[in-house]
Amino acid sequence: MKSGYSLARISAILTKEFIQMRRDRMTFAMMIGIPILQLILFSFAINSDPRHLPSAIIDRDHSAFSRAVVTAFANSTYVDFVMAPQTPEEAEKAMLAGQINFIFEIPEHFGRDIARGGRPQMLIIADATDPSAASGALAAAGEIINTGLAREFSSALAGLATGPPPVDVVLQRRYNPAGITQYNIIPGLLGIILTMTMTLMTAVALTRETERGTMENLLAMPARPLEVMIGKVLPYVLVGYIQIIVVLNAGQMLFDIPFEGSRLLFFWVSTLYIVANLLIGFLFSTVARTQMQAMQMMVFLLLPQILLSGFMFPFRGMPGWAQAIGEVLPATHYMRLVRGIMLKGSTRFDLIADIWPLIALIVVISALALLRYRRTLD
Amino acid sequence: MTPQSTRAEQTPVIDVRGLTKIYGQRTVVDHFDLLVPKGAVYGFLGPNGSGKTTTLRMICGLLKPEGGAGTCLGWDVIEQSDRIKTQVGYMTQRFSLWEDLTIAENLDFVARMYGLDNRKDRVKRALKSLGLYERKNQLAGTLSGGWKQRLALSACMLHEPKLLLLDEPTAGVDPKARREFWETIHDLSDQGVTILVSTHYMDEAVQCDFIAYIAYGKKLIDGPSGEIASKIGLSTWKVEGPGLGALSKALKATPGVEQVARFGTSLHVSGPDQIALEAAIAPWRDHKELVWTPITSGLEEAFIHLMKEVKDNFA
Numbered sequence: 001m002k003s004g005y006s007l008a009r010i011s012a013i014l015t016k017e018f019i020q021m022r023r024d025r026m027t028f029a030m031m032i033g034i035p036i037l038q039l040i041l042f043s044f045a046i047n048s049d050p051r052h053l054p055s056a057i058i059d060r061d062h063s064a065f066s067r068a069v070v071t072a073f074a075n076s077t078y079v080d081f082v083m084a085p086q087t088p089e090e091a092e093k094a095m096l097a098g099q100i101n102f103i104f105e106i107p108e109h110f111g112r113d114i115a116r117g118g119r120p121q122m123l124i125i126a127d128a129t130d131p132s133a134a135s136g137a138l139a140a141a142g143e144i145i146n147t148g149l150a151r152e153f154s155s156a157l158a159g160l161a162t163g164p165p166p167v168d169v170v171l172q173r174r175y176n177p178a179g180i181t182q183y184n185i186i187p188g189l190l191g192i193i194l195t196m197t198m199t200l201m202t203a204v205a206l207t208r209e210t211e212r213g214t215m216e217n218l219l220a221m222p223a224r225p226l227e228v229m230i231g232k233v234l235p236y237v238l239v240g241y242i243q244i245i246v247v248l249n250a251g252q253m254l255f256d257i258p259f260e261g262s263r264l265l266f267f268w269v270s271t272l273y274i275v276a277n278l279l280i281g282f283l284f285s286t287v288a289r290t291q292m293q294a295m296q297m298m299v300f301l302l303l304p305q306i307l308l309s310g311f312m313f314p315f316r317g318m319p320g321w322a323q324a325i326g327e328v329l330p331a332t333h334y335m336r337l338v339r340g341i342m343l344k345g346s347t348r349f350d351l352i353a354d355i356w357p358l359i360a361l362i363v364v365i366s367a368l369a370l371l372r373y374r375r376t377l378d
Numbered sequence: 379m380t381p382q383s384t385r386a387e388q389t390p391v392i393d394v395r396g397l398t399k400i401y402g403q404r405t406v407v408d409h410f411d412l413l414v415p416k417g418a419v420y421g422f423l424g425p426n427g428s429g430k431t432t433t434l435r436m437i438c439g440l441l442k443p444e445g446g447a448g449t450c451l452g453w454d455v456i457e458q459s460d461r462i463k464t465q466v467g468y469m470t471q472r473f474s475l476w477e478d479l480t481i482a483e484n485l486d487f488v489a490r491m492y493g494l495d496n497r498k499d500r501v502k503r504a505l506k507s508l509g510l511y512e513r514k515n516q517l518a519g520t521l522s523g524g525w526k527q528r529l530a531l532s533a534c535m536l537h538e539p540k541l542l543l544l545d546e547p548t549a550g551v552d553p554k555a556r557r558e559f560w561e562t563i564h565d566l567s568d569q570g571v572t573i574l575v576s577t578h579y580m581d582e583a584v585q586c587d588f589i590a591y592i593a594y595g596k597k598l599i600d601g602p603s604g605e606i607a608s609k610i611g612l613s614t615w616k617v618e619g620p621g622l623g624a625l626s627k628a629l630k631a632t633p634g635v636e637q638v639a640r641f642g643t644s645l646h647v648s649g650p651d652q653i654a655l656e657a658a659i660a661p662w663r664d665h666k667e668l669v670w671t672p673i674t675s676g677l678e679e680a681f682i683h684l685m686k687e688v689k690d691n692f693a
Contacts, residue, residue: 217474219440221491222463377440 026293030300037300041307041322049136050317055079055102056091063111065152069122069167072148073104078137092125095174096350098336101127101316102137114149114166121168128173129343130184133314141169175260175343183258186251187338188311191331193247194270195277195305196298198240202281203294205232206373211291216377225373229366233278240274260345266338269351272358273334279365280330286372305331333357391416391541391572392437394448394455399432399441399595406432408595410446414574414588419567421586421603422576423681429595430576431471434543437574438468451540464492467534471545473526475533477519481510484518485533492537500536508532524555531562542566544575548582560585580678591681598684603677612675612683613655614648616641619668634658637682648679 021027055073059066073079079102085091091103105123113120124141126134145167176183206228209215218228251257259266280301281294288294306312308322309331315323326332333354340346340354348355392414399407407429414420422430435441437450439459447454453461475484485504489497505511508528518529527547534542544563548556560582563573567587575586583589583603590600601609617625622645626638629647634654639646649655663670675683 212477213470213472213474214476215474216440216470216472217468220438220463220466220468220470221488222460223491224460376442377435378442 024292026288026296030296034300034303037303041304045308045318045322046313050133050314051077051136052080053078053101053133053137053314053316054082054099055104056083056085056094056100057081058085058088058091058103058105060108061106061110065111065114065149066106068148068152069106069145070104072144075148076137076140076144078140078144079104093350095125095127096340096344096346097353098127098340098346098351099353101133117166119166119168121170123170123172125172125174128176128179129339130310130314131176131179131181133317134173135179138171141171145169180255182251182255183343184339186247186255186257187342188309188335190244190247190251190338191273191309191334192306192311193243194240194274194334195331196302197243198236198274198277199281199284199298199301200295201236201239202232202278203284203288203298204291205282206285207288207291207294210289219375219377225370225375228373229279229282229369233275233282236278237271237274240270240278244270257342259342261341262347265348265351266341269334269337269341269355269358272355272362273330273337276330276358276361276365279362279369283365283369283372286369286374305329308332310335327357328361330358330361389416389452390414391418392448392450392574394437394446394450396446397433397436397443397448397455398445399429399436400444406595407436407443410592410595410597412437412448412590412597412600414572416572417567417570418587419563419573419575419585421583421589422574422592423578423583423589423677424576424592425685428592430592431545432595433592434468434545434574434576437462438466438543439463440468464537465539466541466543467537467539468543469530469534469545469547471549473530475518475526475530477517479518480515481505481518481521481529482514484529485536488533488536494537504532504536524551527551527555527559531559535566540571542571542573542575544573546576546578548577548579556582580676580681583677589677591684593685593688596688598688599680607675607677607680610675610680610683612636612648612650612679613652614646614673614675614679615655615659616644616646616671616673617659617662617668618644619665621667625662625668629659629662632658636686637679639679639682646673646676646679648675648683650683 057070059070070081074081081104082100083091083094085094088103088105091100094100095103103123103125105125107120107122110120110122122145124138126138128134142165146165149166173179206215209218248259252259281298284294284297288297304325308318308326309315309329310326311331315326315332315335318326336354337351340351390413392412395411397407397410397412398405410429410433412433422433424430432441436443437455439455439462443456447456449455450462451465455462476487479487482501482505485501486497489501494500502511505514510525510529518526521529531544531547548559551559563575564585567573575582577583586603588600589603589606591598591606599606599609622640622643626640626645629635629638629645634649634651635647635658636649637647647655647659649658659670662668
């Protein structure tokens with residue numbers, strides 16, 4: 001036996017690692033799967049210059065000019081007019097619930113005033129909780145209006161095309177008038193931190209028992225799957241509460257994050273979200289055979305939760321398929337809920353559309369986990 | 379003591395037939411029948427990988443059999459494993475209590491899982507009889523092998539089960555601890571607890587009331603432990619004297635001799651056919667320094683004989 005460094009030994013270890021890597025199918029799948037997932041999400045789903053943001057239009061004028069402005073905005077692809085409410089209240093409710101990003105309001109006599117050169121006002125209200133979602137459209141607003149009206153001018157009122165802008169655009173940034181990005185990031189970060197830690201905690205819950213050999217003992221005792229699941233999940237709900245308290249207090253001390261809405265509602269939706277994530281982790285641990293596999297599955301879920309939930313990039317700016325995936329992720333709904341409660345002061349009536357998906361997720365995931373839970377060592 | 383005569387009228391604690399377990403293409407346990415009377419100490423013997431653990435796991439509901447039926451403690455083995463679990467204590471081959479819990483915490487957890495009353499009292503009594511009361515706050519993972527076995531036995535006894543399934547409980551335990559362990563087993567048996575125990579050790583096998591010998595997932599023989607060897611019909615001669623090493627080699631090559639095994643300072647020479655065996659050893663019988671005595675075959679010879687037959691069948 002040689003006492004120095006040996007190439008043979010290195011190659012022996014190397015060969016062993018390769019064999020083990022190949023045998024561990026899950027690791028192998030993840031090695032291929034994670035880069036592909038990232039590539040698709042980053043290149044196709046994410047759009048830092050969001051388009052087709054859902055908007056409401058309140059047109060009180062119904063003139064050729066007002067229609068020209070509306071058409072110009074629609075053609076710009078920055079916004080999609082999804083509703084034409086009769087009253088501003090109706091529009092604001094939709095904004096509180098997070099259904100629309102912009103409200104465009106064109107006053108009466110808009111066309112007449114333009115024709116007279118009176119520079120009528122046009123109101124654009126933007127949901128500024130996510131400053132980056134609003135900025136593109138707002139920056140381009142003046143130019144879009146001018147382009148849209150130019151066509152009208154060229155036919156009849158060519159003389160007005162020159163000179164100062166024909167419309168006085170009034171911008172209102174709601175909920176985060178200063179456009180402070182931390183206001184948007186911190187509530188989102190809360191969702192991401194919770195999903196990372198909560199899923200991880202329970203993801204190793206059963207695989208750890210299996211790896212240490214204690215699963216055999218646990219299964220030999222008269223425990224029902226539901227009992228095991230609840231017993232494994234509940235302690236970590238407390239851990240989740242502690243994390244929330246830490247993040248919220250830090251956010252308030254460091255960035256002066258506002259808290260407009262009900263703390264009780266916040267507590268309830270956070271509980272739902274924590275439980276949903278813990279159950280996802282538990283489901284993973286019923287599928288995975290080792291702790292390592294459980295953690296890989298967690299990473300696999302974490303990526304879309306960060307990229308598609310509206311945490312890093314405006315949700316409405318993503319293509320339809322990415323939004324569809326985002327809608328089934330708990331983080332997506334939690335982001336909206338927390339941002340709504342903290343920044344907009346939304347109530348449970350405004351947020352019902354994001355509360356029931358969390359409840360539905362909890363029910364579905366529990367059912368899956370209980371189905372997957374192996375009561376035998378087979 | 380003849381356990382079978384007094385207990386014959388009672389319904390057996392375990393009564394299963396045709397128990398079969400298949401992993402992929404491999405039949406690990408093949409049509410296994412088992413009848414265990416109440417209060418018996420029933421030994422499972424067989425080489426590694428013969429299906430002893432799998433059979434025990436099927437009986438306590440940890441594995442689902444692919445075939446077979448029967449009852450355990452009066453409940454259906456397949457359908458009512460939840461009921462069975464409440465009355466069975468299962469001690470796993472590998473230490474399977476929680477190493478990051480203390481001794482007391484482990485026992486307390488087990489007591490809670492079975493929903494036992496007077497929990498604190500029971501745990502305290504278990505700790506005292508274990509002799510671990512002073513060390514109750516020590517982590518279970520820091521115990522030595524023998525103590526772990528004792529703790530595990532104590533934990534699976536906590537709910538006073540009617541049936542104990544012990545999977546190689548004395549593997550890696552020193553002789554003194556092993557002896558104490560078997561004393562406990564016999565005490566329990568006297569109290570009416572039925573015990574199914576798998577083991578590798580012949581000296582433990584002879585302490586069982588009944589024995590089943592398993593190889594390649596099949597039961598080769600079973601019955602009261604005293605009758606096994608004569609059932610097989612193996613003849614054995616003991617020989618003492620000098621030069622046993624060379625003699626052993628020579629005998630092994632002689633037709634009529636099936637096995638030659640060394641026991642201390644003697645050799646045991648066995649064969650299934652008495653006349654053929656005597657003919658085979660005849661050339662050495664007159665040797666002055668060798669002392670030949672016919673003896674009854676022991677369990678070990680009997681099982682090695684069985685193994686050889688099975689191997690022939692499988693080949």
